[in-house]
Amino acid sequence: MKLKLDVDELNEDFFEETRLLGITATIKNYQFCMQLNASLGYDFRLNPELEIQLFKKNRNYFFSIYQFKEYNSPLTHYLYQNQYDGEYLLPEFKHMDFLWLMKYDWVDDEKCNWIKSTVRNLSGVQLVAELTNEQIKNKGNMVF
Template identity: 75%
Template sequence: MNYVPSTTTMATTKLRLNIEELNEDFFDDTRLLGITAPVKNYQFCLQLNNLLGYQFRLNPGLEIHLRRKERSYYFSIYESKEPNSFLVHYLYHNQFDGEYLLPEFKHMDFLWLMKGDLVDDARCSWIKQSVRNLSGVQLVAELTNEQIKNKGNMVF
C-alpha cells in the first residue's frame, strides 16, 4: 500500500508568550520591600523567624538561575507561608558572586515580596518598622512596580 500525502495543508498558528504580561501578572497584588542589611542570608532569616515570628526556610525549588557574561548565577529564595491565609512571603537574596538579581537596586541586599493575599498599609508599615529594628539593618524601603526594571528576574 502506498501512502499519498494530503494536498490540503492546515493553517499553522503560532502562539507567542507575552513575557511582559506574565511579569505584570506575577506582580499583581504584591508588596515589595528592599532591605539593606549586610548580613548572611541565614542570619537575617533567623532574626526574622525568632524576633518577628516568621518561618522563613530556604526553598531550593524557587532558586533563580541567571546566565550573564557566560557565567551562571544563583539567587536563593526563602519562603514563609502565613497560617490560615494565601499570603506567602518570599525573601530573595539580591546578590551572588558580584552580580545582582535587580541591578537597579545594587544597594539592597534583600528583596521581600509579599504575594497571594492583600497586605494592607498598616501591616506593611508594621513589617517595615519591625525589620528596621533588627540588628544589622540599615534601610528598609517599599519598592513600586514602576521602579523595577528587571521584573522578569524575580519571576519563578
C-alpha cells in the same frame, strides 16, 4: 498558527496585588532569616526549588529564595537574595541586599508598616524601603 508568549503580561500578573520591600543589611541571609523568624514569629525557610539562576558573562549566578506561608491565609512571603558573586538579581537596586515579596493576598498598610519597622530594628539592617512595580526594570528576573 504561531503562539507568542507575552512575557511582559506574565511579569505584570506575577506582581499583581503584591508588595515589595528592599532591604540593605550587613548580615548573611541565613542570619537575617533567623532574626526575622525570631522577631516576627515567622518561619522563613530556604526553598531550593525556587532558586533563580541567571546566565550572564558566560557563567551561572544563583539567587536564593526563602519562603514563609502564613497560617490560615494564602499570603506567602518570599525573601530573595539580591546579590551573588558580584551580580545582581535586580541591578537597578544594587544597594539592596534582600528583596521581600508579599504575594497571593493583599497586605494592608498597617501590616506592611509593622513589618518595615520591625525589620528596621533588627541588628545589621541599615535600610528598609517599599519599592513600586514601576521602579522594577528587570521584573522577569524575580518570576519563578
